[in-house]
Amino acid sequence: MSRLKTFSIGGIHPSGRKELTEEKKLERMPVPEILHIPVNQHIGAPCVPLVKVGDRILKNQIIAKTENGLPSSVHSPISGEVIEIKEMIFPGKRKIHVIIVKNDKQYEKYEGTEIENELTNDFNELLKIVENAGIIGMGGAGFPTHVKLNPPKDKPVDLFIINAAECEPYLNADYRAMIEFPEKLMNGIKFILDTTPMKKVIIGIESNKPLAIKTLKEINNDSRIDIVPVKTRYPQGAEKQLIYALSKRTVPIRKLPFEVGVIVQNVGTVLAIYDAAKMNKPLIERILTVSGKGIKEPKNIIAAIGTPIKDIIEYCGGLNDNTEYAVNGGPMMGKAFDNFELPITKTTSGLLFLTDEECEESEESACIRCSKCLLVCPMGLNPTTLMDVSKKRIYELMDDVLDCIECGSCTYVCPSNRDLADNIIKGKERYNKYLKRSKKNG
Amino acid sequence: MAENKFIVRAAPFLKQREDVKTIMWTVLIALLPATLWALYLYRFRALSVILFTLLFTQLFEIIFLRIRGNKNIIESAFDGSALVTALLLALNLPSGSPWWMCAIGGFVAMLFGKHVYGGLGNNPFNPALVARVFLLLSFPTIMNTWTVGLNPDIITGATPLGLMKTEGLQAIQNLDLWRLFIGLPVESIGGGSIGEISELAILAGGLLLIARGIIKPLIPIIYILTVFIFTGIMYFVNPAAYANPIFHMVTGGLFLGAFFMATDFVTTPLTMKGKFIFALGCGIITSLIRLFGSYPEGVSFSILIMNALTPTIDKFTKTKKFGG
Structure with a gap:
């Protein structure tokens, strides 16, 4: 057997903990009475609400939009009445306006949506469709997909990579999508190949998902599409790492994948693109894993964007008493929260409810310079030194913080329990502000 | 649900179950073969050195942690780091070292080796070596009295390296290098520090550290290889004046130093490049002292000396960034 493809440096092997929901079929969760739809779900300037309190809105209707910077839009998953627009505090102290919609259970569709139509073969048409459907990268970063699909003209892109690594422990959203909607996924990929200048596709799947690899290989009849197992090693699904694993192309630091002729999209994003093109259906729902030993009935669900997390907890049987953490995303990069009024968004790939036995608190002690963090950093950084200079705000030595991909591998291995990643991420914010300041001051 | 108190903190929420304590205890276990060999060779005369050194070092660790106002004294004192220092120091002493010397060693290791700098993680020099060199300079006679192994009458003799230095090459020409490597007693030859006698036992412990991922083989390999090549060149140039490089490998503290002290995390460089330079420097200096000092x-x-250069090495060796 040939050796599995993987990224070049660093990486860790956390326990996968996929078994909690691996076998759980996708369930469509009924849309609750009230949705909390955030206007800002993508990277970039927030969308501006296009509706006001008292308005009746329809399913699939655009309710918020922005043209600034990275354009995006937000649609309503239901028909009903806007009862309030208010600010809510999201993880990371981000204040975001939320449009609160009361579900009238009519699911009356906005004119022209969810009607099957002829697939386009025009690239610009595709970009328009993706933009209008409010599609953003569903792996977590939330970069507007139409922008990503359309790199600068002088940067020809030949390789399309589907990120199906799903390297975060617990998460099975992409896995379930691959084995339950393989045809749709392959049709989506072919459609994108047919309409864009890209010539070849590689689907990268971590080797711990043999059924997904087998399922896709069995139905694949397109020579342009390669299904490639990659080593189960975190962070295999990090964009630059996956590109290297599958194509041996190295994206230069602080550059985007198109610099080496590659575009990467996540499984969920491809499905959303296909829905938009084929059915004229905007991005109003997503697949996510609800897992952890804290939730009574771990599940993989399809839920409406804006569904309050409290309703998802109820749908999954409630929480066990020893639950200590609620996490939006995976256990390596997700964000902890304690307000269950918050909704899921387009980038919520999972909700984890972790107990004290899954996730221990440990006391931080002094760095013993074991250099494990240097060895596991997939970007080849020096995390322990970066943490120190970040904390002390020694800006002259902080430049490398900009290259951190925030994967958390350093914190994972640190025997002294230092919060390396967190401090470096905070350092990054600080350093960016410092750069802006010094630019302003000439 | 409302009664639950949820912890909000930064990711990741998973951790590898290997903390400082696990590492230190693994090092202690890795030192076991050499320790057992010392006990086998020197019996009570090794046991007392080991016990007194462990006892006093741990005691001074607690005292100094207390003086420094450590709030988590039980947790900090028993992370195993003081025991590692103590055992390394003990293995670096001659058999039959008096209890008070062990106590002074423990005191120096903990105070001047560790706590004056702010405790574990902040010390620039290997605390066990600071103490050893302090004792060597303060009590040169005791520190240079070597028991001839397995001899109940406690006859002393020079170590092979000492013999070569004072008596010249012919004094060591007929030594069985294989016996030296295994650590079997050699007639009329002083063994050396109790833990450095058997390169085989040290190697076994070193391999455990490598297998458990505690250390990378880079430092011991480069260090030993450098000594081998350096002394080998001299031997090749003038075999009448210089010893066989194998002789240099199987005598003295090279293996103990290369596997257990030149690999100390705190006092050695962070990057692989840095570790390489560190090991190379150790090898060159060791050879220079042995051959010409x-x-x-x-x-x-x-x-x-290389500990002292570590901050500088760290400053000038950068990691290679992915895509950089």
Whole structure:
């Protein structure tokens, strides 16, 4: 057997903990009475609400939009009445306006949506469709997909990579999508190949998902599409790492994948693109894993964007008493929260409810310079030194913080329990502000 | 649900179950073969050195942690780091070292080796070596009295390296190098520090550290190889004046130093490039002292000198960034 493809440096092997929901079929969760739809779900300037309190809105209707910077839009998953627009505090102290919609259970569709139509073969048409459907990268970063699909003209892109690594422990959203909607996924990929200048596709799947690899290989009849197992090693699904694993192309630091002729999209994003093109259906729902030993009935669900997390907890049987953490995303990069009024968004790939036995608190002690963090950093950084200079705000030595991909591998291995990643991420914010300041001051 | 109190903190929420304590205890276990061999060779005369050194070092660790106002004294004192220092120091002492010397060693290791700098993680020099060199300079006679192994009458003799330094090459020409490597007693030859006798036992412990991922083989390999090549060149140039390089490998504290002290996390460089330079420097200095210096052995000095250079090495060796 040939050796599995993987990224070049660093990486860790956390326990996968996929078994909690691996076998759980996708369930469509009924849309609750009230949705909390955030206007800002993508990277970039927030969308501006296009509706006001008292308005009746329809399913699939655009309710918020922005043209600034990275354009995006937000649609309503239901028909009903806007009862309030208010600010809510999201993880990371981000204040975001939320449009609160009361579900009238009519699911009356906005004119022209969810009607099957002829697939386009025009690239610009595709970009328009993706933009209008409010599609953003569903792996977590939330970069507007139409922008990503359309790199600068002088940067020809030949390789399309589907990120199906799903390297975060617990998460099975992409896995379930691959084995339950393989045809749709392959049709989506072919459609994108047919309409864009890209010539070849590689689907990268971590080797711990043999059924997904087998399922896709069995139905694949397109020579342009390669299904490639990659080593189960975190962070295999990090964009630059996956590109290297599958194509041996190295994206230069602080550059985007198109610099080496590659575009990467996540499984969920491809499905959303296909829905938009084929059915004229905007991005109003997503697949996510609800897992952890804290939730009574771990599940993989399809839920409406804006569904309050409290309703998802109820749908999954409630929480066990020893639950200590609620996490939006995976256990390596997700964000902890304690307000269950918050909704899921387009980038919520999972909700984890972790107990004290899954996730221990440990006391931080002094760095013993074991250099494990240097060895596991997939970007080849020096995390322990970066943490120190970040904390002390020694800006002259902080430049490398900009290259951190925030994967958390350093914190994972640190025997002294230092919060390396967190401090470096905070350092990054600080350093960016410092750069802006010094630019302003000439 | 409302009664639950949820912890909000930064990711990741998974951790590898290997903390400082696990690492330190693994190092202690890795030192076990050499320790057992010391006990086998020197019986009570090794046992007392080991016990007194462990006892006093741990005691001073607690005292100094207390003085420094450590709030988590039980947790900090028993992370195993003081025991590692103590055992390394003990293995670097001659058999039959008096209890008070063990106590002074423990005191120096903990105070001047560790706590004056702010405790574990902040010390620039290997605490066990600081103490050893302190004792070597303060009590040169005791520190240079070597028991001839397995001899109940406690006859002393010079170590092979010492013999070569004072008596010249012919004195060591007929030594069985294989016996030296295994650590079997050699007639009329002083063994050396209790833990450095058997390169085989040290190697076994070193391999455990490598297998458990505690250390990378880079430092011991480069260090030993450098000594081998350096002394090998001299031997090749003038075999009448210089010893066989194998002789240099199986005598003195080279293996103990290379596997257990030149690999100390705290006092060695962070990057692989840095570790390479560190090991190379150790090898060169050790060879220079052994071949041309007035001391028969140079492992302790070379590691301490390279410890001093570690911040500089760290400053000038950068990691290679992915895509950079």
